[in-house]
Amino acid sequence: MIVLGVILLVIGFIAGISVLWSIGLALVVIGLILWVLGAVGHEVGGRKHYW
Template sequence: MIVLGIILLVIGLIAGINILWTIGVILVVIGAVLWILGAVGHAVGGRRHYW
């Protein structure tokens, strides 16, 4: 999810499409939150680790 967000950020920045940039930021933030939750041991989606 983080990688997809970064890809959308780059494409949105190069092409000048704001909606792709916005979606990319959202995906990066959600991916980082899930990664942190999984790293500290909280179950995410019924799994003990996110990745």
């Protein structure tokens, strides 16, 4: 999710498409939150990690 967000950020920045920039930023933030929650041991969606 984080990688996809970064890819969308780059494409949105290069192409000047603000929608891709916004979606990419949201995916990066959500991915980082899920990663941190999984890393500290909290279950995310009933799993210890989200992948």
